[in-house]
Amino acid sequence: ALPIWLEGYSSIIGLGAEDLSTMGVTAAQGTTELAKGTVIVGSQVASQFYNPQPRPGQEATEPPELMDKTLRIVLIRWAQDGTETRKTIQVRVAGVLAESRGEADWSMFITLDELTAWNEWSMGRRINRDKDGYNQAVVKVEDARQTIDVTNLIVEMGYQAYTPQSFVEGINSFYIILQIIFGGVGAIALLVAAIGIANTMTMAILERTREIGLMKAIGATNRDVMSIFLGEAAGIGLLGGLGGVAFGWVAGQIINVLALAYLAGQSATQGGPPPSVAVYTPAWLPPFVIIFATLIGLVSGLYPALRAATLVPIQALKYE
Structure with a gap:
């Protein structure tokens, strides 16, 4: 039988941390360590894949086993005249996270440097982190009772802070x-x-x-x-x-x-x-x-x- 190519969608998050375990998540398969050329996927990412060309009467495709599989990620860059340019990047799934009942279940994680390179290609310009900044920063507090105090300090520094x-x-x-x-x-x-x-x-x-x-x-x-x-x-x-x-x-x-x-x-x-x-x-x-x-x-x-x-x-x- 010919192989079936599946398509899927997911949020891709780039992290400065080298290990996802610092975010409080654990791996159900593989590792939580981020490395160039690899990706770590959430527990529900596999369920987002589907057969783009199903045959009439064909049963729904079962969620694929992603561990150690190679994914092709398609980047799209739009020109001012409306034309698009596509770039395909291959990454290997190095880990599948355990279910956390949160955003991580539906997301894919790569290193921040790789995501920066992808965004630079898509936008057609270099990204200066000192000028462009970051979407968000995660601050871990050792004692939960200090959460409100730390939040107030961050707000006083001029940043928006969000806590559960x-x-x-x-x-x-x-x-x-x-x-x-x-x-x-x-x-x-x-x-x-x-x-x-x-x-x-x-x-x-x-x-x-x-x-x-x-x-x-x-x-x-x-x-x-x-x-x-x-x-x-x-x-x-x-x-x-x-x-x-x-x-x-x-x-x-x-x-x-x-x-x-x-x-x-x-x-x-x-x-x-x-x-x-x-x-x-x-x-x-x-x-x-x-x-x-x-x-x-x-x-x-x-x-x-x-x-x-x-x-x-x-x-x-x-x-x-």
């Missing part, structure tokens, strides 16, 4: 704002629901005043009458809670389907692992919602039930 902690703090601030907004909306909805239940129970008492008087005339106590109407109020809250849980679950599934399809496409084009879930519902939430809704119904029906229990039988029987 700052990212987490930003996300937390965003979610705190969301919680305040949705908490306010939820509080208003809760108040409206409580007023609605209280109004429903009050109207039910007015419509059944004679019935309540008859019940008390044949021996029902205030506690019996109160229990009946509290039970009805709790039942309304329970049905509302069940309906809310059902609606929330269906809405979550729809959002998951739509959001995951979009995010999977973004992951495929930008690199990175596709997400497995967009909307997550903890196991404790549905029971809590149902119990809480029942309690709201119970509290909302407390005044109407107390009013029904204190009706005077004779006056209730005369009520029209």
